Structure formats: C-alpha cells, structure tokens
Amino acid sequence: MKHDERASSELLEVIELTRQFLEREKLRGLQHVVMGRETWGALEAAVQKAHGSVQRKDAAHALKQLSELAGGCTKCNLSETRTNVVFGEGNPCARLVFVGEAPGADEDRQGLPFVGKAGQLLTRIIEAIQLKRSDVYICNILKCRPPGNRTPASHEIECCIPYLMKQLEAINPPLICALGNVAAQTLLRVKSPMSRIRGRFHKFGGALLMPTYHPAALLRNPAYKKDVWEDVQIIQREYENC
Numbered sequence: 001m002k003h004d005e006r007a008s009s010e011l012l013e014v015i016e017l018t019r020q021f022l023e024r025e026k027l028r029g030l031q032h033v034v035m036g037r038e039t040w041g042a043l044e045a046a047v048q049k050a051h052g053s054v055q056r057k058d059a060a061h062a063l064k065q066l067s068e069l070a071g072g073c074t075k076c077n078l079s080e081t082r083t084n085v086v087f088g089e090g091n092p093c094a095r096l097v098f099v100g101e102a103p104g105a106d107e108d109r110q111g112l113p114f115v116g117k118a119g120q121l122l123t124r125i126i127e128a129i130q131l132k133r134s135d136v137y138i139c140n141i142l143k144c145r146p147p148g149n150r151t152p153a154s155h156e157i158e159c160c161i162p163y164l165m166k167q168l169e170a171i172n173p174p175l176i177c178a179l180g181n182v183a184a185q186t187l188l189r190v191k192s193p194m195s196r197i198r199g200r201f202h203k204f205g206g207a208l209l210m211p212t213y214h215p216a217a218l219l220r221n222p223a224y225k226k227d228v229w230e231d232v233q234i235i236q237r238e239y240e241n242c
C-alpha cells in the first residue's frame with residue numbers, strides 16, 4: 001500500500017471511530033459540538049480527499065484485474081491475429097471517457113489506444129477543450145485489431161462488449177464520448193446515422209453520452225470539423241459542472 005493510500009484509510013478509520021464516539025456521547029446526553037468554520041472546512045476537505053483516494057485505488061485495481069483477464073482473451077478469432085490486446089489507458093477516475101471502434105495497426109503494435117494518426121488528432125481535440133490525455137480515459141469497443149482494419153463483426157462486438165461495460169462500471173464516468181458510428185450505435189443500441197444522433201447528450205445508465213464523428217473520419221473529411229468542435233464544446237461545458 002502506498003503512503004497516500006495508507007494515510008487515506010487511516011484517516012477514514014479515525015473519522016469512523018470519532019463518529020462512533022460522538023454517537024455514544026449523544027446517547028449519554030451530548031447535545032452540541034462546537035467547531036469553527038475553518039476546522040469544519042478542513043475536515044470536509046480531508047474526508048473528500050480520503051474518499052477520492054480510496055475510490056481511485058478501487059477503480060485502478062478493478063481495471064488492472066480486467067486488463068489481465070482481457071490480455072488472455074480467446075473469445076473470438078481476433079485473438080489469433082492480434083499482436084497485443086489494446087485494453088485502454090488513462091485516468092481510472094476520469095470524468096470523461098472516449099470510446100472508439102477498434103485498434104488499428106499502430107495500436108495493435110504498441111498495445112495502446114489511439115496512438116496513430118487518428119489518435120494524434122484525438123489528442124489535439126482533447127487539448128482543445130483544455131484537458132490532457134491523462135485526465136481522461138480512452139478505450140475501444142473491440143480490444144483486438146480486426147485484420148486490415150475492417151469494420152467489427154457483430155459476433156466480435158458481442159464477445160468484447162462485456163469488457164467495456166465492466167471498464168465503464170469501474171471508472172463510473174459522468175460523461176462518455178462515442179467516437180464514430182460503431183461506438184455510438186453499439187452503446188446506444190440504435191442504427192441511426194451520426195448526423196441524426198450527434199450534437200446532444202443521450203442517457204447512458206447514469207452517464208451522459210455524446211456521439212460524434214470518429215477522428216479518422218475527420219481526417220478523411222475535414223468538413224466534419226465544425227460538428228466535432230460543436231460536440232466537444234458541449235462536452236467541455238458539462239465537464240466543468242460535473
């Protein structure tokens with residue numbers, strides 16, 4: 001256990017013991033505890049920090065276990081042609097998760113999502129809304145590269161989607177951005193084209209999901225740039241409130 005984590009769980013233990021002590025004193029007639037505003041504020045901040053650190057540790061642990069499981073996955077034929085499983089990377093407590101389609105050649109070689117040309121554009125999009133790649137979490141519908149970057153087959157999506165669902169459960173982000181038709185249509189269970197579903201949030205469990213064009217589509221068709229910029233600005237505004 002790292003120093004920060006130990007300090008957090010010790011602090012939570014002290015708080016719990018204090019709570020129990022005050023409950024007992026209340027039964028014995030204690031009616032008021034006087035605490036200055038500054039002390040109260042400092043206590044609240046410490047509790048929040050401790051909770052945040054414990055949550056972060058839990059999410060990171062769940063993602064690590066899941067990534068090890070996915071690393072040995074042979075549920076579909078893509079396991080025979082992949083070089084690396086591309087599980088995902090980023091902040092385990094991200095408030096914003098980007099979900100793409102599937103790894104391409106660069107991602108397959110490096111085992112990391114969105115590191116090729118489309119990935120570089122995604123990095124610029126993230127930075128344009130004043131975030132860093134390390135603030136968000138980035139992953140895909142499929143964890144293995146379809147040969148020749150063909151569109152994922154529906155049975156491949158079926159095999160792989162439980163990994164993504166568990167990833168999202170561990171991270172529990174308030175905001176998700178689905179990049180491209182495959183991600184948006186799979187997560188929203190619709191067949192509508194991107195032009196019909198982008199530009200507004202859709203409910204996804206307890207999160208809000210924004211579909212937008214895939215960066216690879218943007219590279220092929222720069223006319224999509226205006227729409228993507230609109231979509232990510234909506235995300236940026238919501239991000240500041242959540």
Ligand code: URA
Nearest residue numbers: 100101102103113114
């Ligand atoms: N395209 C995707 O959908 N995902 C990646 O990781 C890279 C390119």
